[in-house]
Structure formats: C-alpha cells, structure tokens
Amino acid sequence: MLLTLACLYSMGFLSASMATLEVGPLFAGAMRVIIASLFLLVVAHVTGAGLVRGKKLWLMASIYGALSLSLPFIILPWTLIYISTTTASIYYAVIPIEVLLLSRIFLGTPISLRKWAGFTLASAGIIILALAGAAGDDATRAAPRIQDSFNGELPVWIPHLACIMTAVFIASGGVLFQMMPRASAISITASAFLVGNILAVPVALASLPATMPSPAGIGWLLCAGIVVSGYGMLLRGQLIQRESAIYTSTNGYVVPLTTGLFGVTILGESIGLVSVMAYMLVLGGLLLLRR
Helix, strand or coil: CHHHHHHHHHHHHHHHHHHHHHHCHHHHHHHHHHHHHHHHHHHHHHHCCCCCCCHHHHHHHHHHHHHHHHHHHHHHHHHCCCECHHHHHHHHHCHHHHHHHHHHHHCCCCCCHHHHHHHHHHHHHHHHHHHHHHCCCHHHECCHHHHCCCCCCCCCHHHHHHHHHHHHHHHHHHHHHHHCCCCCHHHHHHHHHHHHHHHHHHHHHHCCCCCCCCHHHHHHHHHHHHHHHHHHHHHHHHHHHHCCHHHHHHHHHCHHHHHHHHHHHCCCCCCCHHHHHHHHHHHHHHHHHHC
16 A cells, blocks of 8 residues: 555656646646545545544544645646656655654654654755755756746745645645544545635636647546545545554655656656755655664
8 A cells, every 4th residue: 555655646746747738737736636526526425435524523624635635736736847756756755754743743753863863864855955956956857848838937946945845734634634533534535625626626717728638638637636636645544544644654765766767757857966865865864764
C-alpha cells in the first residue's frame, strides 16, 4: 500500500503538469478536486459507506477537505509552471518530518535527539534547493514547454515557497485524519472532497480553457482526479487508520526517484547537482528519523 501510494504521488506531479499544458494550471487543479469528489461519491454510494455523520466529524472533514486537499491541489499545478516536478517532489519528501513535528504538537509523539538531527539535515537540503531555485538554477525549473505556456513575470522564490506550503498543508491533513473520530476512510475522504468543491468549483468556472482539451488532455484530467486524487487519497486515509500518519508519510522516500524518472523521460526536465545534493540531504534526514 505504501509503495502504491508513492507511485500515485509521482503520477500526481506528472498528471498535473501534462493537464496544465492543455487547460491551464488553475483549471487543471480545480478539476482534479471536482473529478475526485464525483468519483468518491460514487464509491461511497456503491459501498454503502455514505458520508460522515455528526457535527464534530463534519467539521474536521471540512477542514481536511478545504485546507489539506482542495487548496494544495489547486495551487500545485500553478507552481509546476515555474519549478520542475523533481524539485516539487523533493519538497514533498520532507512531509514525513513535517508530520513528525505536527504529531509531536497535536498527538504528543516524542521526538528524540536523533530525530531532531534528521529534521535539521533534511531542512538543510530543502533550504539549499529553495535558495538555488530563487537564484534561477536551471535544474530546479520546469520543462521549457511547460514554462513557456504561461506569460508573465514573477519573483522566482514565490512558486518555491508556494510549493513548500502545499506540502505543509498536505502534511497537516495526515495528522488531522489520524485525530478524527473513528469512521470509514471512504466516508471521510468523500465528505472532505465534497466540501473541497467550495473552493474548486469557483476556481474552475473562473479559469475555463478557451478551447476544448484534446482526448489526451481529458485523459490526464481523469487520471489526476480519479486515480491520483480519488483512489490515492482514499488509500492514504486507509493506511493512516491502519498504521499511522507518520508511517504513511514515509512514501516520501521513493517519490523523488520515481518523479525524477517521469520528469526526465516524459517532460524533458533536467536533474542537476543541486537537486541531487538536496535529495541526498533530505534522504539522510529521513533515514535518521527511521533508525
């Protein structure tokens, strides 16, 4: 389940980039949420799980859906115009450390000195990568055909910061999911995505593409919505309930490797020394956390 989830995360970066080429970043991100919501509503109905019940669970599922699913999923494709999928995946690789800190704050999970060292080492990797991106290092940039599809100038550090913040929001969602009263993962995920439409639908309507996307573009939208977001977030919820948010977040070990492979072979991205150094520091920090 963990390896499957890691592959789905990598597919998420790829599908977001490919869909952006066809329909633009905001529409691609918003439709990812809308399609996932429709898919999960069908799953909830067919399985008999239904939606969540009770004010407390609805409140927590609503926060999870709006801030930890809809918001980062809408923003992520926009960041991929400016930064490479490999760079984004390395930022997401730090989610295990973010989950650890949030678990310490909200769940009381103890953090040893060795784990603090791991946090420091991985943070150094992220700082190096972010600074390199802010300086315009080519290895942190998106493939030319993605970058050239958007007109306008923007300080290069803003997309990097935005991508890091989406990772923080997703990490907080894992901890929030673990804190929820016991309920079906299908019910929680379907309810969360349903609430997430409050953000996704207005964004989709405001960013409608000028022309009908090609069959390939529609395919990437369906892949992002059904396979990556719908099934992927459902699998994530089940794994959190079965093991823990910290265990589930360790898919970050594998994601940069598979995402880098997709980026180089499909998107024509490059992987430079800075990206390799950053990932090695992050990986070293993660290994310290798991020893």
